[in-house]
Amino acid sequence: MAIRRNSFINLAGAIAGLALFAALTPLYFHVIGAERYGILGIIWVFLTFFAAFDFGMGAALTYRIANEARSDIARQADYFWTAMAISVPVGLIAGGVLFALVGGGFGNIFKLTPAISAELFHSALPLFAIGVSTILLTTINGFLIGREYFVANAVLGAIGPALSILLPVLAALLISPSLNVLILATLAGRAIMVLAGILVSQFMALQGARPSISARSARALANYGMWMSISGLIELAASSADRFILGVVAGPAAVGYYTVPASVLARVMIFPTSLGTVALPQMASRSAEEEAILTGKVIAMVAMITPCFVAGEFLAEPFLRLWMGPAFARVATLPMQLLLPAFWMEAMAAILYFRLLAQGRPGTSAAVAAAILLPYCLLMYFLVDAWGVPGACLAYMGRNLMFLSARVTVTRSWRLMAIVVGPEALSLVVALAICLFAWPAQPPIVIGIVVVLAAIALALKRRPAEFDAMVRDFWRPVSMHFARPAPGDAGGNPGG
Known part of the structure; x- marks a missing residue:
């Protein structure tokens, strides 16, 4: 609770x-x-x-x-x-x-x-x-x-x-x-x-x-x-190396076109961070078997936002066009589509970061980051030099893939991740592939609707019991508020 x-x-x-x-x-x-x-x-x-x-x-x-x-x-x-x-x-x-x-x-x-x-x-x-x-x-x-x-x-x-x-x-x-x-x-x-x-x-x-x-x-x-x-x-x-390297190689204007979609998507991280922060003490106090079960439940809860990422692939262009204008959307749509799966991986890796802390291994987490830093910076430099802002997004995707893979390895969570979020990851890959295949045009709206509905159906079918409990926690005070009779209402007075 x-x-x-x-x-x-x-x-x-x-x-x-x-x-x-x-x-x-x-x-x-x-x-x-x-x-x-x-x-x-x-x-x-x-x-x-x-x-x-x-x-x-x-x-x-x-x-x-x-x-x-x-x-x-x-x-x-x-x-x-x-x-x-x-x-x-x-x-x-x-x-x-x-x-x-x-x-x-x-x-x-x-x-x-x-x-x-x-x-x-x-x-x-x-x-x-x-x-x-x-x-x-x-x-x-x-x-x-x-x-x-x-x-x-x-x-x-x-x-x-x-x-x-x-x-x-x-x-x-x-x-x-x-x-x-x-x-x-x-x-x-x-x-x-x-x-x-x-x-x-x-x-x-x-x-x-x-x-x-x-x-x-x-x-x-x-x-x-x-x-x-x-x-x-x-x-x-x-x-944080992305903005610095992008600014040096491509100039500060490119940082603006990269930062706006990245800043929007970064707000999604509050959900896995909130869950991981409040789950950390319970994860640390349980046996190894119970901790693995709880970690799986938390990851499954985070995976419930996957349909939002899938929908984002198809809505990136109209969203940026309405929000920032057509000129901005022409430059930033592809970067946003590439950043969506990158931040999905970051959300999953965040829970494994909290798992490392719960296992008493903050040094291992620091070692993982230290090992990834140089390869990531080199990847960012070469991809930005080759493709500009989209290259920066590909490098950021590679960074998060390295983080996710390394944390899965050191926590021995390969089987857990495959079972809990494997199908959700596949749905996001399909959505990105469709958008890249159609680029620079947008995919037909019917295809987008079908893929998004399929992702929603998959998420609902595989939802954890804790998701239903969270919905009840949210809905209960709302329903009680609307069900409460107004003062003087005859329906709320048995003797009226």
Whole structure:
């Protein structure tokens, strides 16, 4: 019940953020242009690196509070403010690195025009502050998860990305679309989120407890956080090389055409991540046989979204045309169709990542990522050089295939994956093959409808019992709401 409830909360926050992202991105892209959008996409990659290399304070807070200080508010306050104190100098280092990158010839690396390079140079100081706020936000996020404040965390998680787009859009429309103005507006959004997170943590979660900092808490947090940070940095390096390499080889405009469909599809990852996060403690506490059964159920739940990926293959062009315009759709349709199976594989690999953590093997996960990083970067470079944006998508597909295969191998899950998601994988391969065969035209609509209906029927026929339970959990309060008689309704008064 807790797994389903908490997954619902995380999913609701992600959907709200996705809706705002979808509404504002077309305006944002067209107002600032492909080059500026691509540069911002590359900068956010660096910021994502810094968020992962937060000295593990977010993950350490989650672990220490959930396992050691669950009922001790004073100890929680000590952990929280100690982690925040550690995060400030770490954030200053991250901001300094970003400052050096921007002020040290960032424009020359990505072949920017002189005007855009000047705008970027004038954005260096705000980027310094954004680096600090990014680290603080990851720390606050870890604290709220440890306290199981999933609703507050989901609200902040939905509002944060919206402000990151809404405020720059308003600044571009009302002031200027230059990079220095856009980054200042982004900094304003981050500052609002940091302040809101601190207020929620201090006055809701900690009930106004006196802030304190201790060396003991610092040692406990650092011992756990250091290894998590190293592991997370390796994982993120393997996840974020695409935009950097694409920007260097094909230019920042190509990054924009790659980032928009990739950003949309990345939102799907909240579903497997939510399930894996809340299932992790139960997976870790069970016997090997019971853990394998639970893992299979979680993977089967994630596989229920396969028809959405199948439908996406046929709807990519009309979706992008209506959302971003015909010119954008002509460039980005094929990349989106190639990215759909890539993100499907990433969703399945995510559950196996949580299985490794449940088995007490985070080092194995880091070793897998380290082994894949160099081959992936080489593959990305050569395919981008040969085919541009579609080549980047093929390389990303290859990356996720390597991740999935490696995690299946080290967890010995080949038989499990073949039984649980083999037919679903085949339906997605068929859909992609049909679209590639018809390219550059679109497949006949009748064929698309038949394939999508077949994928839906397959998913429903193979659905796990937990899916029906989740539907009941969702439908029960809705049906009770509509079944409840209105005040004064004679039908609800037996004596009326």
